[in-house]
Amino acid sequence: MLFEVWAPRAGRVELHLEGRIARTGDAGRTGDTGRTGDTGRTHPMERDPAREGWWRVAAEAVPGARYGFALDGGAPLPDPRSRRRPDGPEGLSAVSDPAGFEWRREWRGRPLPGAVLYELHIGTFTREGTFDAAAERLPHLAELGITHVELMPVCPFPGAHGWGYDGVAPWAVHEPYGGPEGLARFVDAAHGHGLGVVLDVVHNHLGPSGNHLPSFGPYFTDTHHTPWGAAVNLDAPGSDEVRAYFLGSALAWLRDYRLDGLRLDAVHALRDTRARHFLAELSAAVDALAAEVGRPLFLIGESDLNDPRTTTPREAGGHGLHAQWNDDFHHALHTLLTGERQGYYADFAAEGPHALAKTLTGGFFHDGTYSAFRGRGHGAALNTLTTPTYRLLAYAQTHDQIGNRAVGDRLSARLSPGLLACAAAAVLCSPFTPMLFMGEEWGAGTPWQYFTDHQDPELAEAVRRGRRREFAAHGWAEEDVPDPQDPATRLRSCLDWTEPAREPHAKLLDWHRRLIALRRAEPALTDPRWSATRPSVPSDGCIHFRRGPLCVVINPYGHPAEARLGPHATDCTEVVAAWRPIDPPDPDGTLRLPPETAVVLRWRDL
Known part of the structure; x- marks a missing residue:
């Protein structure tokens, strides 16, 4: 060879x-x-x-x-x-x-429009922490109605257990998970259940342990700096080969492992001053590969820039990614449900339910508005005439929004089942592509904490001290912050698969299944036009939004509320789904909601 x-x-x-x-x-x-x-x-x-x-x-x-x-x-x-x-x-x-694996299933792919994603970490989805163990749980996801599993990074990282964002070999697969053949078996099994597979890949930095790329060539440059140090070299001398290195890695995942898409970590940290941005070059190559293999492929970017160019087509001057995570939707929903207002939540909390309503009609809350957290204006408005709504991902929880909290607490640790049901209704009935974080569908009681398995004692201690100092600055006692290196931290973060059979988890799981089935059955819920969503915030602070013939009404408060839907509500034919029993609207269009509940209504005339 x-x-x-x-x-x-x-x-x-x-x-x-x-x-x-x-x-x-x-x-x-x-x-x-x-x-x-x-x-x-x-x-x-x-x-x-x-x-x-x-x-x-x-x-x-x-x-x-x-x-x-x-x-x-x-x-x-x-x-x-x-x-x-x-x-x-x-x-x-x-x-x-990579060509030696014997695939058992034919797969024509699943496109992004109409998708319901499920973010999954192989190392904690099961206590075994392997591809094969995770594959045994795929029937649960298929029954739930998920269309795509989004795997967190699987490239090699130090030790056996970790988040995976400190990998140093963008072409390889973490051996304790099962190596290349284990990943191929997982993808093949997922396809057998009708599930697409998306992989989270990291191009913006590499971890310190085993990072030998600088010995081979100018893979990094001091021209730019990132939170991780010197930037990946995308525009300095030697950058042609560096770009080809990461582009080739991305295409290899899609081609050799028959993946359906990639989630690109923190694309705002990809510093590139060349005339054609690396993201545009990558999206062009992925589109070409999709045409070659005859199945849909897509790229989802994580970006905190609120920059419409991220998902604007290349021919219109954008980078051409097919979708991006929308943290603004998360922040608006999170503050509405939890009341938190620290840090970047402050601007969203100040607007209350109006912040969520704004994201439903325009995608970005910060679309050029002043960001108090940043001390400056932030973002730009999406072109809602040319950008379909599915290009933004909506979620109530992600690995970042859980694991980067001091104790890795999920929403289920702070919110009632009713409020978790409200979150599900907002996400799964939104105009965006919905995504759940593993275990969210049953209100998992397990945390998801930051854990590492660094083999270098000095690096392990530096990570431990850094994590505790970070949260001590926000008022946490150092002894209350979990030790990332303690194996118990990872074990606490593993899902408890006995929970879905118990209450209140079983009821939440059924609620998620019903909403996902409704999304699949009702074309209005996947309508990509922004004009098809009409939100309203009554004076009592409830929020309701229309999606064609459907109306989603959410009462996030601990007291009964009345939502005034207008005289057209008298044409309501049925309560399609409700977290708690609820009566149809009064003749004057008033809907009385119990505390902390969500309901989906249907109208006869639409």
Whole structure:
């Protein structure tokens, strides 16, 4: 086989090919099967005359054989493009054949319009923390009505357990989860249940442990700085190959693992001053791959810029991503339900239910308005005539909004089941693409905390101290902040799969199923036109919004309320769904709501 590596600064490069064979899932352990052929030898590599800075050599190797590249006589380093790191980020690569997996299901894909996403972390979805264990729970998601599973990052990171955002090998799969074959089995099983799979990928930074990219070439630049230090080099000298590195990784996930889409982490941290932004280049390549493979593929960006260019089509001057997370919707809903008003919540809390109403009609709350948290104007207005509503994702909870709290508390730790039902109605009946965080559908009682498994003692202590200092500045006692390195922190964060059969979890689960089924059955709930949603905030602070013939009414308060829907409400034919028993509106259009409840109504004349 042909081994290649980009190392433009090296004067000499050698391939080290060993006889040890990696066994799937055995991170940190090795099996010695002896030596075959030319394994266990050093192979001098030659410069590729057709590609500047590239080295290559042909050598016989069996799948699983470990290998690395030695630069100018140094120790062997893992291949930046390797598909397997069986010994973790610091270990050597292993030969892997992505075409060797035998797929059992044909898959034509599932497009983004009409989707219901489910964010899932492999390491805590089950206590086993593997792809195979997670696959056993896929029938639950199919029955719930989910269309796409959105996996949090699965690239190799230190130790066995972590969030995955400190991965250093964007082409490889975390071995303790099950490695490349484990991911392929999971995707194949998901497709067998009619579920698409989206993968969260990180292009804006790499973690510190096992990050050998700077040894190979100018993968980072001091031209820009990010919260993680030097920026990924997307526009400085050498950036052509760096862009190709991350672009190739993205396409490999979609092509080789038959994924349906990618979620791009913190795209606002991708600093790029070139005429064609990296995101536009990536979206063009993904669209081309979709045409090649004959199934829909999409990109979802995470951005805090409120910049319409993120999802504006390339031909109209945008980056061309197919959707983006909308934190403004989350913040408006969160403050309405919890009353929190600290930090970036302050502007949303000041507007109360009007903040949520604004996001329902325009997407962004901050669309050029003043942000007190930032001390400046923020964002720009979406073009609601050309941007379909499904390009924004709506959610009440995400891994960030839970795990980045001091104790990783979910909404279920603070809100009643009725308020959780209100959140579900707002998300699942919104004009946007809804997303749930794992366990949200039954009001999981388990927290989701920040946990790590750094093997470097100094790094582990730095993370521990940093986490506690961060929250001590906000009034938390250091001893109350969970230790990220304590294995119990991860175990506390694993879902309890006995909960869905118990109350009040079972009722919440049924409520989510009903709302998702309603969304699937009612075309008005997936209508992509902004004009199809008409919100209103009565003087009592309740909120209701029309979606074609349906009207969603939410009372987030601990007392009964009256929503004045107008005289047309007398044409209401039925209460389609209600968290608590409720009577149809009075002849004058007044709907009386119990405390903390949500209802969906239907009108005869529409």
